[in-house]
Amino acid sequence: MSGTLFVAGMTHRGAPVEVREALALEDDKLREVLTAVAATGVTDEVMIVSTCNRVEVYGVAEAPAEARAAAFRALGAHRGVALAEVEPYLASVNEAGAVRHAFRVAASLDSLVVGEAQILGQVKDAFELARACRTVGPVLNALMSQAFSVAKRVRTETEVGRLAVSVSSVAVELARKIFGRLEGKGVLLLGAGEMAELAARGLMDGGASPLYVANRTPVRARELAEALAGTAVALADVPAVMAQVDVVVACTAAPEPIVRAADARAAVHDRRTRPLFLIDLGVPRNVEAAVNELDGVFCYDVDDLQHVVESNRRERQREAERAEALVEREVDKFLARLRDVEVVPTIVSLRERLEAIRRGELDKALARLPDASPETRQVLEALSQSIVNKVLHPPIEKLRDSSRAGHGRTWIEVVSEVFGLRRPPGGRSR
Amino acid sequence: MPATVNALLYDVALTAYILAMAGALGHLVGRREGSWRLALLATQAGWLCHTVAIVVRGVELRRLPILTLPEIVSVVIWVAVLLELWAERQYRIRALGAFVLPVVVGLGLVLPSGLRALALEPVIRSAWIWVHVALALLGLAALVLNFAAAFMYLLQERQLKARRPSRVYYRLPPLETLDRLSHRTLTLGFPFLTAGLLLGLLWASAAWGSVLTWDPLALFSLVTWVVYAATLGGRTLGRWHGRRAAYFAIAGFATLLLTLGASVLLQGRHGA
Numbered sequence: 001m002s003g004t005l006f007v008a009g010m011t012h013r014g015a016p017v018e019v020r021e022a023l024a025l026e027d028d029k030l031r032e033v034l035t036a037v038a039a040t041g042v043t044d045e046v047m048i049v050s051t052c053n054r055v056e057v058y059g060v061a062e063a064p065a066e067a068r069a070a071a072f073r074a075l076g077a078h079r080g081v082a083l084a085e086v087e088p089y090l091a092s093v094n095e096a097g098a099v100r101h102a103f104r105v106a107a108s109l110d111s112l113v114v115g116e117a118q119i120l121g122q123v124k125d126a127f128e129l130a131r132a133c134r135t136v137g138p139v140l141n142a143l144m145s146q147a148f149s150v151a152k153r154v155r156t157e158t159e160v161g162r163l164a165v166s167v168s169s170v171a172v173e174l175a176r177k178i179f180g181r182l183e184g185k186g187v188l189l190l191g192a193g194e195m196a197e198l199a200a201r202g203l204m205d206g207g208a209s210p211l212y213v214a215n216r217t218p219v220r221a222r223e224l225a226e227a228l229a230g231t232a233v234a235l236a237d238v239p240a241v242m243a244q245v246d247v248v249v250a251c252t253a254a255p256e257p258i259v260r261a262a263d264a265r266a267a268v269h270d271r272r273t274r275p276l277f278l279i280d281l282g283v284p285r286n287v288e289a290a291v292n293e294l295d296g297v298f299c300y301d302v303d304d305l306q307h308v309v310e311s312n313r314r315e316r317q318r319e320a321e322r323a324e325a326l327v328e329r330e331v332d333k334f335l336a337r338l339r340d341v342e343v344v345p346t347i348v349s350l351r352e353r354l355e356a357i358r359r360g361e362l363d364k365a366l367a368r369l370p371d372a373s374p375e376t377r378q379v380l381e382a383l384s385q386s387i388v389n390k391v392l393h394p395p396i397e398k399l400r401d402s403s404r405a406g407h408g409r410t411w412i413e414v415v416s417e418v419f420g421l422r423r424p425p426g427g428r429s430r
Numbered sequence: 431m432p433a434t435v436n437a438l439l440y441d442v443a444l445t446a447y448i449l450a451m452a453g454a455l456g457h458l459v460g461r462r463e464g465s466w467r468l469a470l471l472a473t474q475a476g477w478l479c480h481t482v483a484i485v486v487r488g489v490e491l492r493r494l495p496i497l498t499l500p501e502i503v504s505v506v507i508w509v510a511v512l513l514e515l516w517a518e519r520q521y522r523i524r525a526l527g528a529f530v531l532p533v534v535v536g537l538g539l540v541l542p543s544g545l546r547a548l549a550l551e552p553v554i555r556s557a558w559i560w561v562h563v564a565l566a567l568l569g570l571a572a573l574v575l576n577f578a579a580a581f582m583y584l585l586q587e588r589q590l591k592a593r594r595p596s597r598v599y600y601r602l603p604p605l606e607t608l609d610r611l612s613h614r615t616l617t618l619g620f621p622f623l624t625a626g627l628l629l630g631l632l633w634a635s636a637a638w639g640s641v642l643t644w645d646p647l648a649l650f651s652l653v654t655w656v657v658y659a660a661t662l663g664g665r666t667l668g669r670w671h672g673r674r675a676a677y678f679a680i681a682g683f684a685t686l687l688l689t690l691g692a693s694v695l696l697q698g699r700h701g702a
Contacts, residue, residue: 157463159600178590180604273670275605292591295673304593311595322461 003044006064008092009056015089022081023055033074034133042067045137047130060139103327106147107154115161150330160319163312167305171279172202183207186245191252239263243270249279250286261290339403346412358384439483444538446476454527509571523603529578566626572619579612580679609672650689657682
């Protein structure tokens, strides 16, 4: 029997974290598991993707259920988890389903946060690990290289991974929507909330500088300024600093707004045509509502940012639908290619078999005709060739047609049986 | 025979522009990579066709085809499309076509529909007229882009101000990119417009002995110039934010269209 492509495992959707973490192993242990599974002989090819959100075995095996059991027995063995404990959480898909799953995982369509970028790297690492252990063969090789290229297409042709879905990263994204490039844009950080620090860091990572930090307690301002490579300023200087910077991140526990419309108006007056972006993460709000009405000033409070997060999520969802359609087309293409590949070995051995018969019989006949003229030899040669071709034609056509229709396996069996062919070695005829 | 070839080329170019506009708008509201590619390809194909049409027309007339109003509008479109292709690459604004092409198509559609060919009085046939028209024409083309940039700026500014992103928000580039583009096109277009008008005025005073004669095109052009001068002045000297500059740019373009309309409807020295 030739092997079946399968994926078996558990993800954040089906399995609680206690079960997943019991199976999550570091690379050294994974190497042992891969080698152990391959040594049992139940798999032709195998690789394991192990992240905090998923533990999955990709492989080719004659009996996928047995291979799955062997793999998860080996995975559990390291922490003493019995197969019976994880079995209820396992899900598996074969063939087309497995191809689709591999493509969706690599393209980050199966992730907890759809479109997050890490998973592709993790799958690549898993593939490299299995390759180093020599447990991958032609099928996983083809599957993974196609999965990586599908992931790349999804990344460049859709915006599924491009939109921010956390409050602090949305703040950075909005700054980009206003200023374009962040290089050289000044930032003023008011207060010291964690989210504000995160947003400030995001802006600095995008190239924004310089950074000023103001706080009710000057010591805290100095500490934070040091940590973020900024400058501490006194609260009294805030209005003056505001005129110089482009982004203000406010996150103080002050009971009343600390950025007043009058201050903002003065700052805007001094800054001429540059826009001012205020990110108000304080609850109660740190920036007076009237500030947003000023020309060239954009003020977002936590609710506004959350609203953009929601909108980005919906946009991502729409982009994900486009990505799914793209994946679907790629799955079809890949399967068609696999199917063409699956009958090729049978066709080759069929040709070889008949050619061997033809040669043998021809030689016998010529031995009985020692005086045959070159013309006679030529006629016999052509005759035998033409008989073989006529005999070969229907089965080869049948093999090709059936593989395209998706039931190539049956016809590989039939043709091999009828013509007495040896099976292709290693069960890798697919 | 050349006349029909020319008309055919022109129709093909206009059809390509219309196709490109549909693609660009499709990309703006839908989200298909393909429609943007279609728009880009159709724009390029249309522009090449348009180029050939203009050359054929020039050969046929044995002069630069920028003397009658339809000819001028046609060349303004030609330059505007070229600028659009450049700016889209330079500023990486994929949505630009969706805003420039409707203007282009609008101008293109009125072009063959009975705009009278304005024959110029023999007295003003001189070498200077070419320079006058060519300069004003380059200015106009840049201002078509200026209008598109200002319009996009206002759209995006509204989205950001309202703090409720819609579909268009995701397609439009950063505010400052739009502001830069609108400033760049204004500083590109305005000097040409100024030089063109100045030349026209100087030359009118030489030909007719007075600077301000009762010519509607000249007067409307002056109004247009004043609006654009105010925009540029406000930006460089005043403390105008992008929004006010954008409003003025749109007002400037509106007077520009009025100027074109006036030159068709009213009669003056420019028209017979």
